[in-house]
Amino acid sequence: MAGASAWSQKKGRLRSALLTALAFGLVGPAIGTLLYASWAFVQSESSTPIGTSILAGVWLLPFCYLLGLVPAAASGLVTGFLGRDLRPAPFIALATAVGAAGMGSLGFFDGPEHKLTEGVVNLAILGGLAGGLSGAFCRALASRSRIGR
Numbered sequence: 372m373a374g375a376s377a378w379s380q381k382k383g384r385l386r387s388a389l390l391t392a393l394a395f396g397l398v399g400p401a402i403g404t405l406l407y408a409s410w411a412f413v414q415s416e417s418s419t420p421i422g423t424s425i426l427a428g429v430w431l432l433p434f435c436y437l438l439g440l441v442p443a444a445a446s447g448l449v450t451g452f453l454g455r456d457l458r459p460a461p462f463i464a465l466a467t468a469v470g471a472a473g474m475g476s477l478g479f480f481d482g483p484e485h486k487l488t489e490g491v492v493n494l495a496i497l498g499g500l501a502g503g504l505s506g507a508f509c510r511a512l513a514s515r516s517r518i519g520r
Contacts (some may be wrong), residue, residue, distance in 0.1 A: 378516070381447055387451055387455055388447075388448055388451030388452045389448070389451070390451070391447045391450060391451030392447035392448035392451055393444070393507045394447060394505070394509050394512065395445050395447025395502075395509070395510065396440050396447060398443075398504075398505050398508050399442075399447070399470070399501050399502070399505045400432075400436045400439035400443055400501075401432060401435070401436075402443060402481030402500075402505060403439055403443075403497055403500045404431050404432050404435040405428060405500045406501060407428075407431070408427060408431060409428075410497075413426075416448065417512045442474060443486075445473065445517070446466070446470050446473045446498075446502055446505075447505065449469050449473075450462070450469050450502070454466070459507075459510040461506060462506055462510055463503050463506040463507050466502045466505060466509070467499045467500075467502050467503035467507070468502075469502055470499050470503065470505070471495045471498050471499030471502065473502070474494040474498020474499070475491055475494055475495030476494070478490050478494045479482070488516070489518055
């Protein structure tokens with residue numbers, strides 16, 4: 372009997388982690404794109420209308436899913452396994468840390484010299500914000516479903 376209970380618990384933990392990964396994969400790249408487009412708009416010195424910038428952000432969505440789906444889902448999987456029993460604030464903090472570490476580490480694949488450059492820091496900040504907001508999204512859904520629980 373105890374073996375069946377342990378298996379059921381492991382199965383529930385795996386299911387929860389996979390649902391969290393799915394939610395992060397669906398939401399994370401879109402959040403990252405919106406954050407990136409907003410950041411680029413704020414830093415631009417041109418007189419581009421805001422509507423054009425929003426359109427550029429929407430145009431980037433397919434590319435962001437192409438590049439960001441796997442890292443976002445992997446971050447969700449790690450967060451789902453490690454943070455299943457955490458309260459909302461620590462869960463969101465964990466999601467932020469995992470997102471920042473995941474995206475920041477991608478910046479180190481640009482050559483043989485592993486330097487902390489502005490691009491690596493930007494990726495880490497973007498990944499951390501997207502991870503934290505994805506974690507908040509998962510916790511908001513957790514009251515209605517099994518995602519993030």
